[in-house]
Each structure stands twice: as C-alpha cells, then as structure tokens.
Amino acid sequence: AYFRQGVALQYLGRHADALAAFASGLAQDPKSLQLLVGMVEAAMKSPMRESLEPTYQQLQKMKLDKSPFVVVSVIGQELLTASHHGASVVVLEAALKIGTCSLKLRGSVFSALSSAYWSLGNTEKSIGYMQQDLDVAKTLGDQTGECRAHGNLGSAFFSKGNYREALTNHRHQLVLAMKLKDREV
Known part of the structure; x- marks a missing residue:
C-alpha cells in the first residue's frame, strides 16, 4: 500500500509526500527492496535530483546504497535542506524506526x-x-x-x-x- 501511495503521489507531482510514503513503508518493512528502489527512483525523479545524485553515487561506491537506514536518512536530510519540513520529519523518523x-x-x-x-x-x-x-x-x-x-x-x-x-x-x-x-x- 505504501509503495502504491508513493507512486501515485509521485505522478501527482507531490515528490516530498511520495518520499514520505516510501519511507513510512520502509519503517514497517525495512527489507522491502521494492520500497527502497521505489524511494530512490522517486528521489531521482524529483527536483532534488541535482543535489542528491552526487551523494547517492558516493553511497553506491561505499556499498551503502542498499542500506535502508542510510538511504532514508540521506533523503530525509535532503528534504530538510529543500525546506520540506513536514515530509522530512516523516522520513527522518522512519529512519529511526528502521534503526542502525x-x-x-x-x-x-x-x-x-x-x-x-x-x-x-x-x-x-x-x-x-x-x-x-x-x-x-x-x-x-x-x-x-x-x-x-x-x-x-x-x-x-x-x-x-x-x-x-x-x-x-x-x-x-x-x-x-x-x-x-x-x-x-
């Protein structure tokens, strides 16, 4: 359900809300590759792509791009930087639920x-x-x-x-x- 919600919000152009939906799903099921991939794809299709892409490439080099906590927390901090405060709270609190x-x-x-x-x-x-x-x-x-x-x-x-x-x-x-x-x- 979180995956479908994230995709729907993404198509509506509500990128921050879409990322929050994917993160909420990962907080419930941190092992879901579908949610993790969906979140990364949504982030890369969002207006934050330019600022997020170099960081994501570094995560790939360090083999941290499959860590739900790391990906969710990085995206949450990018949302904060982009002044999407409500969505950043949802995403960052999801990261804490995922844990590290x-x-x-x-x-x-x-x-x-x-x-x-x-x-x-x-x-x-x-x-x-x-x-x-x-x-x-x-x-x-x-x-x-x-x-x-x-x-x-x-x-x-x-x-x-x-x-x-x-x-x-x-x-x-x-x-x-x-x-x-x-x-x-």
Whole structure:
C-alpha cells in the first residue's frame, strides 16, 4: 500500500509526500527492496535530483546504497535542506524506526529532526531531539558535537524564556569552545 501511495503521489507531482510514503513503508518493512528502489527512483525523479545524485553515487561506491537506514536518512536530510519540513520529519523518523547500530549516524538524524521540528515551530519536540543529539555526542566523545548541541539547546531554551537552562547550556558551550580553542563559537 505504501509503495502504491508513493507512486501515485509521485505522478501527482507531490515528490516530498511520495518520499514520505516510501519511507513510512520502509519503517514497517525495512527489507522491502521494492520500497527502497521505489524511494530512490522517486528521489531521482524529483527536483532534488541535482543535489542528491552526487551523494547517492558516493553511497553506491561505499556499498551503502542498499542500506535502508542510510538511504532514508540521506533523503530525509535532503528534504530538510529543500525546506520540506513536514515530509522530512516523516522520513527522518522512519529512519529511526528502521534503526542502525551506528551512534554517529543516529546522532545525525537526531540533529536533523531537531532542525525540522524547530522550522515547524514545535519547540518541545525540537528540544527533545537536541537533547538526544547531545547524549550521542557525549557518548561518542565528540566535543565539537557537544558544543554545537549545547549552543542549540541554549538558544531553544532562551526562545522559551527558560533563561536558567539557556544560561547553563551556553556556559557548557563556552567551556567546550575554550577547550577546542574555537574562537568563532
């Protein structure tokens, strides 16, 4: 059903919605080659082809073009870049349902979801994904990622008027930036 929905939406010119349908199907059945191929074909027939094709060629070289998590998360991030925020949320959350053992890749999806929800005006969901992104960065020992996540959280809490949390996160960001000798941050 998801495959047929994706094809129908694609023919209607609703490319972002078509990609969301394929991704939703893959979240239910990650081993479906039909859904994966359909999603890639739909992406390559969409207005995102120009920006997506070089990335997809790299995935082919690394033999990651058959990984549902990788393909779905890459397409989700492209949708986000193209300002299809609603569809990007559906696709990126489908990637999380598909799952991966790579913390770094999962962290990338958390970060993208926080941006998508922020753009949609859903601050609570955005903060939730920012915190998950921070947890992953800490687990990986990625101080640059921690610094970025603390900065995002500080800004988000500030926008909500939660100045204590904002200050705490910006202080953490400052300490990490000083450790990293990152004068720009």
